[in-house]
Amino acid sequence: MRVFDTLTGEKKPLVDSGAELKMYACGITPYDASHLGHALSAIVFDVIRRYLEFRGFRVRYVQNFTDIDDKIIQRAQREGVSTGEIAERYIQQYLQEMEELNVRRAHAYPRPTQEIPRILQIIQVLVDKGYAYSADGDVYFRVERTEDYGKLSHRSQEGLDTVARVERTSSKERPMDFALWKGAKPGEPFWDSPWGPGRPGWHIECSAMCLGYLGETVDLHGGGRDLIFPHHENEIAQTEAYTGVKPSASFWVHNGLLQMGEEKMSKSLGNLITVRQALDSYSADAIRLFFLSSHYRSPLAYSEGGLAAQERALERLRRAAEPAPAATGAALDPLPFRERFLTAMDDDFNTPQALGVLFDLAREINRGREEGLDVEPARGALLDLAGVLGLTLHGEVEARVTASRPLIDLLVQVREELRAARQFALGDRIRDRLKELGIDLEDTPEGTKWRSRVP
RNA sequence: GGCGACGUAGCCAAGAGGACUAAGGCGGGGGUCUGCAAAACCCUUAUCGGCGGUUCGAAUCCGCCCGUCGCCUCCA
16 A cells, blocks of 8 residues: 655555554634535545555544634634633534544544643653743744754745744744744633743644654644645654654645635635535535545545536446345456455545446446346445445435325325326326426336435 | 646546556437336547657656646634
8 A cells, every 4th residue: 555645745655564553633623613625634534544444454543623722712702602612612513514424433532722731741841852942921942953844844944934924923033933832811711831821832732632642653644735834844843852753653644625716715715615514415425425536635626516416426326336136147246346446545545546446336236237147246345345435325315205205105106007007198297296396206127216316 | 936736528537658549427419228207228528738858659757838726824
């Protein structure tokens, strides 16, 4: 298996050492509803995790929530509630939505406000080692002390210092130094520290939680591309300065960002589709299919039409995965498809190619059915491999019509009788009207079948 | 200004020196099946942004140009 590593810029072999594979993904800052970009990232790492497990790795997966930061504080002040309340609300919403998207739970979801002692201890060591200094109640990381700062994002210290946009604080030694600890301003939540009351900086929390939950070297550290700089660059600097162990991650894995028309989807730009909105209009499988039909490292442009197209494509897979009447012919061997699927996924999780294999397999199943082959093994493989991508292939709208099922059955039965009497005009009318209501009828050799769809 | 991606059919998207007379999906066209449909199946729908170069051979490597985007500031 080969996986692309942002640090080296190339695909490297990932081998199963037999030990637990440690995987850390940067999660969200819960100050508002999550958007599809967050879902994309979550689904990318969910698929990576599922595939690794499918390949026999024992995976330990940790994802954090940044539950204290400027935006959470602002929101809390605006609503007149505590920061903890804001964070908790959106964390629960996120977890609920991820469950609906069939994203498997991480083994742990640490949060900085619950890791303050560990964070303080790390900052203390960095200060003691000369990697950090306190100034006016803040503590900054001394970027100059590290010789390889910029190695992840491929930037030079000189370049960074001259960039006007880097925040210039009078108390900083150099503009590119970044905060480990932020002194509390009036009215802000704070924790006591040797440098005064305050709260952890953004980057230190991930260093602390990664170290605390997984150890000095994680196998796979992930997040969106936008986290490469400064977040992950700073994390590397802190963690490696603290432990003296390099590398702090064997693989840095970053997913491409979801674009919204011309620019990326982001909370600060306000051009977003929330996970909720997407789930209200499309099935979880279709949303996953939309994301996975492009490679995880490429940017992906959101499009209403694209999502709808995937919903239709999904229908092909769903139908192929439906149980078939027992057949007497030879069995359709799914092994070649399985191997092609593995080859695709082994190459840096090439899900578009893997999906191509799934569609090929679906076609073979349909063809096999017409030829009277035993497609059960192939059907099992299709469901199995789709499951690795987190696709259920269930007709998810079925549940919505449970109550009206007997009535629909009755109408279908009446129509069958009309057809038997060659009263086609009336029969067609029933079919057309049901279609308008989101019920599609199909006359097959085994009788009339119906299925519901989103109207 | 610095760093980095990307540009493949009407649309989405794999492929990264020879098995490509370029996967897969959506859409379009034609057909089989059907009372008619639907679904399914079959056939069909591209020479890879432009120009130059390297090579026996390039969508795949190099250079230049054009275009799009991301990061450099909170961000998945």
